[in-house]
Each structure stands twice: as structure tokens, then as C-alpha cells.
Amino acid sequence: MKHSTSCKPQTGLHREGGRAATGPYSPYGEEAHSDADKASNWRYNFGYLDENTKRMLRRGLLKAVAIPGYQVPFGSREMPLPYGWGTGGIQLTASLIGRQDVLKVIDQGADDTTNAVNIRRFFGRVCGVDTTEKSADATLIQTRHRIPETPLKAGQIVVFQVPEPEPLRLLEASEVETRKLHAHQEYGLMHVKLYEDIARFGHIATSYDYPVRVNGRYLASPSPIPKFDNPKLHQSPALLLFGAGREKRLYAIPPYTDVDSLAFDDHPFEIQAWDTSCALCGSHDSYLDEIVTDDAGSRMFVCSDTDYCTSRREDAR
Amino acid sequence: MKPILQVKQLAKRYGDRYGCRDVNFELYEGEVLCIVGESGSGKSTLLATLAGRLAADEGEVTFRDANGDWHELSTLAEAERRRLARTEWGFVTQHARDGLRMGVSAGANVSERLMALGHRHYGQLRATAAEWLEKVEIGAERLDDPPSRFSGGMQQRLQIARNLVTRPRLVFMDEPTGGLDVSVQARFLDLLRRLVHESGVAVIMVTHDLGVARLLAHRTLVMQQGRVVEAGLTDQILDDPQHPYTQLLVSSIVQA
Known part of the structure; x- marks a missing residue:
């Protein structure tokens, strides 16, 4: 999936104030x-x-x-x-x-x-x-x-x-x-x-x-x-x-x-670990974001890497 | 007994004026030397020049390290000078704020020099720091308090612990009792005398207080207008001052 490929000169820059959207913005005039x-x-x-x-x-x-x-x-x-x-x-x-x-x-x-x-x-x-x-x-x-x-x-x-x-x-x-x-x-x-x-x-x-x-x-x-x-x-x-x-x-x-x-001899370097897996793709070994989903305190953990999560779900399908 | 520090014809200029000039002395292991004089007499300039914090303009300062090698400070590479400052020297400032890290705990302050030397075991660092806080009469229970919550006397004692923890061979002190009231000062000097005696460290201390010199120093230099006007054993200087300026200083001690 290629997203927004080919960004050749696009017709018009969206600017407040209504510049004529006919060609690319040029500092040298039309x-x-x-x-x-x-x-x-x-x-x-x-x-x-x-x-x-x-x-x-x-x-x-x-x-x-x-x-x-x-x-x-x-x-x-x-x-x-x-x-x-x-x-x-x-x-x-x-x-x-x-x-x-x-x-x-x-x-x-x-x-x-x-x-x-x-x-x-x-x-x-x-x-x-x-x-x-x-x-x-x-x-x-x-x-x-x-x-x-x-x-x-x-x-x-x-x-x-x-x-x-x-x-x-x-x-x-x-x-x-x-x-x-x-x-x-x-x-x-x-x-x-x-x-x-x-x-x-x-x-x-x-x-x-x-x-x-x-x-x-x-x-x-x-x-x-x-x-x-x-x-x-x-x-x-x-x-x-x-x-x-x-x-x-x-x-x-x-x-x-x-x-x-860096670390101490008796306090070695450790990375974060979660006792849950991604709620969307089920990954156990990716970095998870905690997302609050409503006012009642319910929350879910999902991969912070959206590309990784999406492709895992696509592969599973 | 060999000297650990030799000073020859040392001078430091500020523009056309001399901060200090024609200073000559030798310091021996375990010796406490006081530099006394009024404000502006060049005491602190001399101390900073000796410690390599200011570059000398004339003369030389040579230091003998633990291996017995002599180093001439003005020609020493900066890396080497910093190594000496870290391993063999200590520096206690008048204002604890200049000599301590006020933002981190007392334990971290004491451990910093050890960590700079490569100690990487948290448990041992902490144990050593606690031991030193006991030694300087702060108490191991204050290990995790920042120095900003300490009294002035405690801050000065923390500075001592922070400097002595790596067992340096020479400690520079710039009016360490300056901001302390009389009773706190007496206790501080008592402690200092004991620690210096136990550890055998050599000390060069700047003070304007002859009482401090009498209590601690083996030898004393008297400075006036950038020059050393009298030097000798402390008792000798205090009991039989030769130079008119020294006589004036001695006579102006308030008798308790």
C-alpha cells in the first residue's frame, strides 16, 4: 500500500485568505x-x-x-x-x-x-x-x-x-x-x-x-x-x-x-515490559500505548507503531 | 619526608596589577598550611592559582602524585590536570552552593567523585556515602535529603565528605568557615582537625581568621598586597610576629 505517492506539484496550496488555487505557490509571481x-x-x-x-x-x-x-x-x-x-x-x-x-x-x-x-x-x-x-x-x-x-x-x-x-x-x-x-x-x-x-x-x-x-x-x-x-x-x-x-x-x-x-553493576539496564498484549493485533513484543476509551476508566493497550500493527492485522486476515 | 607541593616565584597578574607575586613555599604530606591576610591581599587568587583554576603568569607550581612523579602545573595538559583534580585533590569552597550539587541528594553528592573514578555498584556507593555522612556528623538517615535542606554547617561538612571520600592527598579550602557562626565554626574545626589527622591529607586553607589558623595550621603564610610578608610555624607567628602587618593582625584578635 503506497500512501500519497507522487506528490508532484499539487494544484494549489490551501491557504487562508483565498489564494487562487490554479498553480503552485510561487514567490516570484504567476x-x-x-x-x-x-x-x-x-x-x-x-x-x-x-x-x-x-x-x-x-x-x-x-x-x-x-x-x-x-x-x-x-x-x-x-x-x-x-x-x-x-x-x-x-x-x-x-x-x-x-x-x-x-x-x-x-x-x-x-x-x-x-x-x-x-x-x-x-x-x-x-x-x-x-x-x-x-x-x-x-x-x-x-x-x-x-x-x-x-x-x-x-x-x-x-x-x-x-x-x-x-x-x-x-x-x-x-x-x-x-x-x-x-x-x-x-x-x-x-x-x-x-x-x-x-x-x-x-x-x-x-x-x-x-x-x-x-x-x-x-x-x-x-x-x-x-x-x-x-x-x-x-x-x-x-x-x-x-x-x-x-x-x-x-x-x-x-x-x-x-x-x-548506562547502568549500575547491581541495577542493570532493563526495558519496559507489559503484562498484556496489543488489543488490536495481539503483539506481545511491541511498545504499547495506553489509550483511555471512555470516562468510566476503561482503557486499552495498543501498539504505538501503527504500521507494524496494521500489517500484522492484514497478515492475520 | 618529601614535599608534595613546591611553589617557586609564583605570580598571577590581573592586567598590569599583580594578584599575588613572589610566592615561594613547600608543602609536606599531611601538613596543614594556612594563608591569612585581609580582604584583597591575594589569598584566594593564590589558592586558585595553586589549584590550577587560574593560570599562573610567572613562576612554577610542582605537585608530586601518589606514584612519586612530579608534575609542573603550568605545562601540564588539561586532561592530566583534571585527572589530578579528580583523584588527588579536593576543593572546599566558602559557599557550599559553589561546591555542592544543590539539586541532588546528599548521597549523590558524596558518590559523585567515586562515580567519576568509575565506581558502578549502587549498593557499595550508597554504603560508602552513608559511612561518610556518619563521619562528618550529618547522619546516614539524611542520605536522601538534598543539601538545600541542610543548615550552613551541615552543608560545609557535606562538602568535606564529598571531597575526602576519594582519599585525596591535598585539599584546598577557601574560607570554609566563612559563613558559619562561632559555635558551629568551632564544631566544624574540631571535626576537620580530626579528619585531617586521621586521613593524613595535606591542606592549604585560606582564612582571614587567625583563630582558625591557630587551631588547625602547622604553618602559616601571612599575605599583604599580593606578597607573602611573613611565613613560619603558626605558633611562632602568633606569639612572636616580626612584620608590622602581622603584629597588627595578631594584636587585633579579640580576646575571649
Whole structure:
């Protein structure tokens, strides 16, 4: 099932105020696009960003891949969506996407929530690339808060949206100091947070954005994915890229890299587990969302990964 | 007995002015050295320069580590200096707020340096932290309270525990009794004297209070306008001050 494929120039942008919906929006006026070729009728550059910006981003990404987990600064551009909505991820995607790519966008595991729909449609419009909801069909996956349940493959690229790239930030407010801590590998501080968790709750209560050590060197934030997804980072066949637009940092976990989640000897790393299975597809081993279904307190647990859940139900049928 | 710290012709400039200059001394293992002087005499500048927190402009400071190797601080790589600061040194500040993590529990404060050294067993960290809280008379039952709920004296004692837990060989203290009232200060000094004696740690302490120096210090340096005007055994300095400024300081102690 290919969803909203072929997003070639669409007739009209739906804007408040009643712009004539005859052709694509052009900042140069109506006549400017009259003789443009059909495939790239859009007045923006392919992928929205200009080529120099893409080049800057790609250079940053190369450095990030060369030094796994290291936060590379970049000149974050203003994007047509607010900080916190995925400006970092969207810039990385824009610099990576090619005409042959098939894009999937995930928001909290789902393909049909606001953030996912809008970013997918955005790239459909500014690139004219194919989009999909199937994890297996996508070459490029931009995600927020989840890694797909379907195992990633070699050749796929996953772009994570990151609100706070610095895992030490809550404990050390100074950027100068955190950079020094990274440079000298002084990561004892991160364990202070885990210590506090155990002292307060009896176990490591950090359940998302769980700090990891990449390739035995840099401490990194896996972005706010649940710690359930942390094991998927380890030795992943896909290239994992992280972009923080507001904080202007990008970093990477190259394919087949060791990623360890921090822990104590007597309090090892554990992922979430549920004593129920998905109410829709019956999966026992996927990440479940609790959904309240009425005012009387009834609730159901369903897969957070909508593509995984849907395809399981289709297969069962 | 060998010195663990040698200071030669040390100077620190602020622009054209000297914060401190022409400082020479040696510090031996287990020795407590007090630096006294009025406000602005360069005591704290000297301490920060010795601890490597400020870069020296002239002269040199050499430190002998636990393996017996000498390190010259101005040429030492930053990574190495930070390693020394983490393993061999401690630093107790005047304001507990600067030396503690106010947002996390007392236990985490004490354990932080151990975790920085690679200790990763929660049960053992906690046991060690509890033991140290007992040692500094805070009590193990306050292990999970944040330092913001401690009194000023307790916060200073927590700082001591946090620094001594890794058994450093040299601890710098910048007016640790500054904000404490007299009775709390007396108790704090008592405790400090006992811990220093037990652990054999060397201490360089800055204070403006000659009473503190009399109680703790083996030797004392008297500073005025960035220079050391008199140095010697504490008793000698207090009983027979030679320099006019020292005489003034000694005569201005309020007799109880």
C-alpha cells in the first residue's frame, strides 16, 4: 500500500485568505513558473533548502559519522515550522533526500498524527518524492520518539528529531563545561542522575531519552525514544542520524556501531515490559500505548507503531 | 619526608596589577598550611592559582602524585590536570552552593567523585556515602535529603565528605568557615582537625581568621598586597610576629 505517492506539484496550496488555487505557490509571481518543467514546477529548490545549506549539513553529517556520538555544530536555518516540531530532523532529511528516495515520517510511532502527516506532505511537495507508511519500503525514515518495530535494514537512513542533544545538560548548565566533560570523557556525572533515580524510586526510573555510550567513547542522547528502543540502536544495520534544530547540533550512530545504555553493576539496564498484549493485533513484543476509551476508566493497550500493527492485522486476515 | 607541593616565584597578574607575586613555599604530606591576610591581599587568587583554576603568569607550581612523579602545573595538559583534580585533590569552597550539587541528594553528592573514578555498584556507593555522612556528623538517615535542606554547617561538612571520600592527598579550602557562626565554626574545626589527622591529607586553607589558623595550621603564610610578608610555624607567628602587618593582625584578635 503506497500512501500519497507522487506528490508532484499539487494544484494549489490551501491557504487562508483565498489564494487562487490554479498553480503552485510561487514567490516570484504567476508568470515565473509558466515555462518551468513539469517535474520541478515548484519554485523552491529541491528539498526546500538551498544547495549551500545542504552542503554545509552534509559536511557536518560526514564529520558526525566519522566521530560516532560527537555533537557537530551546524548553522540551523529557519524552517517553515516552529522549533520543537522537528526543525533539526527536517533539515537533515532535506539535505539527504534524493529523487529516488522513499520517505516515511513517524510521530510517536504513528504515521497519521499531525507532525508526521505535515512533514511527509511537506517533502512530497518540495521534492516530489514517493512517500510510504511501510517501514520496510522506506529508504529514509524521519522519526520522533520511536524506532519502528520492523527491524531496520542496511541501506536505510533514520533521522531522529532531537530537542536536547546534550545528555548532561540537566546536571551541567554550562556548554563550555559539558564540552570539556565530553573531551575528557568525564561521564561520572551521568551516573549521578541514575543514582538519584534509584535513591528516589528504587529503580532507574528514566524511561525515555535514556543516555547511551556510543562506540565506547561519546555519551549521547538517543533523543526522546523510550528506553524500549535503546537495544535497537546497538549494531543497527541502518545509519542513524540525529538533528537538533534549536540547539544547532547534529550527531550520528553509523551502521554496526556498539551502543551501550548506562547502568549500575547491581541495577542493570532493563526495558519496559507489559503484562498484556496489543488489543488490536495481539503483539506481545511491541511498545504499547495506553489509550483511555471512555470516562468510566476503561482503557486499552495498543501498539504505538501503527504500521507494524496494521500489517500484522492484514497478515492475520 | 618529601614535599608534595613546591611553589617557586609564583605570580598571577590581573592586567598590569599583580594578584599575588613572589610566592615561594613547600608543602609536606599531611601538613596543614594556612594563608591569612585581609580582604584583597591575594589569598584566594593564590589558592586558585595553586589549584590550577587560574593560570599562573610567572613562576612554577610542582605537585608530586601518589606514584612519586612530579608534575609542573603550568605545562601540564588539561586532561592530566583534571585527572589530578579528580583523584588527588579536593576543593572546599566558602559557599557550599559553589561546591555542592544543590539539586541532588546528599548521597549523590558524596558518590559523585567515586562515580567519576568509575565506581558502578549502587549498593557499595550508597554504603560508602552513608559511612561518610556518619563521619562528618550529618547522619546516614539524611542520605536522601538534598543539601538545600541542610543548615550552613551541615552543608560545609557535606562538602568535606564529598571531597575526602576519594582519599585525596591535598585539599584546598577557601574560607570554609566563612559563613558559619562561632559555635558551629568551632564544631566544624574540631571535626576537620580530626579528619585531617586521621586521613593524613595535606591542606592549604585560606582564612582571614587567625583563630582558625591557630587551631588547625602547622604553618602559616601571612599575605599583604599580593606578597607573602611573613611565613613560619603558626605558633611562632602568633606569639612572636616580626612584620608590622602581622603584629597588627595578631594584636587585633579579640580576646575571649
